[in-house]
Amino acid sequence: MAEQNCLVENDWICGEYLRSRGHELAEATVQHIWITAASVLIGLAVAFPLALLARRGRHFAGPVLGLTTVLYTVPSLAMFSLLLPLFGLSAALVVTGLVLYSLTILVRNILAGLEAVPQEAREAAKGMGYGPVRLLWEVELPLALPALMAGLRIATVSTVALTTVGSLVGKGGLGNLIEDALPSFFKAQVLTASVLCVLLAVAADLLLLGVQRLLTPWTRIRTPARASAGAGIAKTEAV
Amino acid sequence: MGVIGEAWTWLTTGANWSGDGGAAHRLAEHLYVSGIALAVACAVALPVALYLGHVGKGGALAVNLSNVGRAVPVFAVLALFMMTPLRNSGYLPTVIALVLFAVPPLLTNAYVGMTGVDRSVLEAARGMGMSGRQLFVRVELPLAYPMIMTGLRSAAVQVIATASIAAMVGLGGLGRIITAGFNTYDTAQVFAGAVLVALLALVVEGVLVALDRLLSPLRRRRTA
Numbered sequence: 001m002a003e004q005n006c007l008v009e010n011d012w013i014c015g016e017y018l019r020s021r022g023h024e025l026a027e028a029t030v031q032h033i034w035i036t037a038a039s040v041l042i043g044l045a046v047a048f049p050l051a052l053l054a055r056r057g058r059h060f061a062g063p064v065l066g067l068t069t070v071l072y073t074v075p076s077l078a079m080f081s082l083l084l085p086l087f088g089l090s091a092a093l094v095v096t097g098l099v100l101y102s103l104t105i106l107v108r109n110i111l112a113g114l115e116a117v118p119q120e121a122r123e124a125a126k127g128m129g130y131g132p133v134r135l136l137w138e139v140e141l142p143l144a145l146p147a148l149m150a151g152l153r154i155a156t157v158s159t160v161a162l163t164t165v166g167s168l169v170g171k172g173g174l175g176n177l178i179e180d181a182l183p184s185f186f187k188a189q190v191l192t193a194s195v196l197c198v199l200l201a202v203a204a205d206l207l208l209l210g211v212q213r214l215l216t217p218w219t220r221i222r223t224p225a226r227a228s229a230g231a232g233i234a235k236t237e238a239v
Numbered sequence: 240m241g242v243i244g245e246a247w248t249w250l251t252t253g254a255n256w257s258g259d260g261g262a263a264h265r266l267a268e269h270l271y272v273s274g275i276a277l278a279v280a281c282a283v284a285l286p287v288a289l290y291l292g293h294v295g296k297g298g299a300l301a302v303n304l305s306n307v308g309r310a311v312p313v314f315a316v317l318a319l320f321m322m323t324p325l326r327n328s329g330y331l332p333t334v335i336a337l338v339l340f341a342v343p344p345l346l347t348n349a350y351v352g353m354t355g356v357d358r359s360v361l362e363a364a365r366g367m368g369m370s371g372r373q374l375f376v377r378v379e380l381p382l383a384y385p386m387i388m389t390g391l392r393s394a395a396v397q398v399i400a401t402a403s404i405a406a407m408v409g410l411g412g413l414g415r416i417i418t419a420g421f422n423t424y425d426t427a428q429v430f431a432g433a434v435l436v437a438l439l440a441l442v443v444e445g446v447l448v449a450l451d452r453l454l455s456p457l458r459r460r461r462t463a
Contacts, residue, residue, distance in 0.1 A: 012322075073444050074437045075400030077407070081417045081433035084426060085242040154309065161312040165404060168421065178318045182408060187322045194315035201310035 006188070014188035021189070024177065029196060031091075032173025035166065036159050036204070039095050043102030043155060050103065051110035052136075064107060072104040076165045084169070094166035101162060102155040109151025113144030146219060149212040153205055160201040174200075245427035246434060255431075260415065262435065268411040269439065272330050273398045276337030280394060283338070284345035285387070292353020292383065293375050301350035308343030313401045316340075317408045333405045333412065340401050341394040348393070352386025353379055381456040388451040395447055399440045413439060 006014035018025070054064040074082075079097045087093035117140045125139045141148075164175030172179065174193040181189035213220065249255055256262045291297035316339065320332035356379050364378045406414025416432030419425075 070441065073396050073440050075403045075440050077400070077403040077414050077417055078433040078436035078440070081420075081429045082437065084429055084433075157306070158309050161310060164312040164314040165407070167314070168407065168418075172314075175312070175314055178315055179407070182318060182321060185322055190315070190318045190322055194312070194319060197312050197315055198310055205310075 010185065010187050012187045012191050017188040017192065025192065025196065028174045028177050028193065029200070031171070031176075032160070032163055032197070032200060035091060035094055035098070035163050035171065035173055036156065036200075039098035039159050039163075040102055040152070040156050042095065043099045043106055043159075044152065046099060047103050047106035047110060051107050051114065054107065054111050055114055061111075065111075068104040068107050071100045076101070076162050077168065080165060080168055089169045089171075091166075091171040093169055094163065094171045097166075098159050098162055102159055105151050105155045105158070106148075109147050109154075110144065113147030113151075114140055116147065117143045142216070145216050146212065149208060149215070153208045153212075156204045156208060157201045160197065160204055164197060173197075242426055242430050246430040249427050249431040250434070255428075260419070262413075262416060262432075265411065265413045265415055266435070266439070268330075269399070269402050269413040272333045272337060272405075272412065273395075273402050275330075276334045276402075277341055277395060277398050279334070280338045280341035280345055280398075281391070284342045285349055288346045288349035289353060289375075289380070289383075292350045293371075293379060295354060298350070298354065301347045305343040305347040308340060313340060313404050314407055317405055317410070321408045321410075330411065333402060333410045336405070337398045337401050341398050344393040344397060345390045348390025349383065349387045352383030352390075355386065356382045384456055385451075388447070388455075392444060392447045392451070395443050396440060399436075399443055403436045 007016050007020075050064050050068075054061040071079075076097065079100065080093060083093045083096055087096065121139055121143060122135065125135050130139065163173050164178065166172035167175035167179040170176060174197045177193040178190050180186075181193070250262075254261075258264065288301065291301065313336065317332065317336050320326065320336060325332045325335070360378060360382070361374065364374050369377070402412045403414035403417070405412050406416075406418045413432065413436050416435065417429050420428030420430075420432055
């Protein structure tokens with residue numbers, strides 16, 4: 001009986017809510033995941049050529065880094081609203097906004113990773129007859145992978161959180177449930193959706209950490225020199 | 240192009256700026272809550288970060304705090320506040336939310352700045368007979384200054400953005416112009432409000448960059 005009453009009593013935690021609105025929660029979570037995944041993947045696809053462009057010299061680096069920083073400064077509510085005349089009330093609007101946000105972190109980290117590749121490694125590859133494309137794919141990219149993955153993790157976690165603002169145009173995944181619950185002060189729905197959102201961010205972060213470990217098995221060989229280099233990366237990540 | 244013209248008309252119409260829900264009042268609200276929140280966040284985060292950085296402890300706290308700050312949606316926190324009696328206390332829920340999201344960048348950057356000071360510089364200062372306090376004021380603080388300012392800038396940007404999201408749960412601020420536009424299907428007003436919010440964020444960022452250059456302790460040393 002107590003469990004059935006928790007909807008009427010408007011309790012924070014309500015088992016009956018989870019049971020009766022389970023499909024709604026699942027639907028919102030699925031929307032949240034695909035909006036986040038699409039945004040981060042498109043962001044990566046755009047950020048990579050931009051980072052390569054920025055690497056070609058100061059002429060390109062200044063405008064690319066400047067523009068992505070300006071985009072990052074624009075508050076999410078304004079960003080989504082500015083895109084409204086272009087996209088209307090659609091998921092494309094939310095995805096585009098989130099892509100623009102992810103660019104700042106992704107471009108910076110990919111660039112930092114590529115620039116940290118030791119010159120000797122490059123020279124050695126060139127000496128072995130590697131062309132520029134093979135050099136990039138087989139030497140530079142693997143060495144830049146830890147920095148790239150660190151950026152990808154930060155971008156993904158912030159994208160999961162920012163997706164909720166998409167409820168402004170009705171495409172905010174779990175944010176939609178929060179928005180719907182506001183007028184009636186439906187505590188259980190707000191709390192459940194919020195907690196799910198944070199769990200989603202943590203799960204995505206752990207998943208990417210796992211992917212990073214699979215992709216870069218050599219970073220797990222612990223020597224004292226490596227351990228201190230790892231600490232250095234952790235520090236820049238925090239910024 | 241039509242929307243941009245209409246938004247311009249909205250922005251240049253005096254009636255849209257006056258009154259309780261007018262842009263001028265919303266802008267004042269926005270600056271008021273943002274200013275208070277940033278000041279409170281600095282008062283809380285900076286002493287803690289500078290102390291921890293000085294004694295070299297609590298690194299895990301500083302890093303984890305900024306990760307948690309990123310993972311928690313602003314909108315969710317504001318919505319949760321609206322479910323509590325806090326919703327009846329004026330600007331308080333907005334200010335609390337803003338402080339919560341401004342503390343992580345301030346704390347993490349100041350801490351990283353303090354611990355990033357070159358060890359050999361510290362050793363040299365100690366060798367010159369500086370006390371812990373002198374070391375803090377004359378060596379660590381000036382060298383950590385750029386990172387502290389970086390933290391202040393990202394906190395300010397975060398605060399302005401968070402204050403606009405407050406409109407989504409019915410609280411005051413410039414974001415209300417946008418949400419009001421959505422409610423009346425007035426795309427021009429939504430666009431005009433978005434331009435105002437974006438401009439405010441960019442201006443605040445610009446002012447802080449300029450302040451940073453003017454106040455930098457290393458710059459003063461060079462010109463003197």
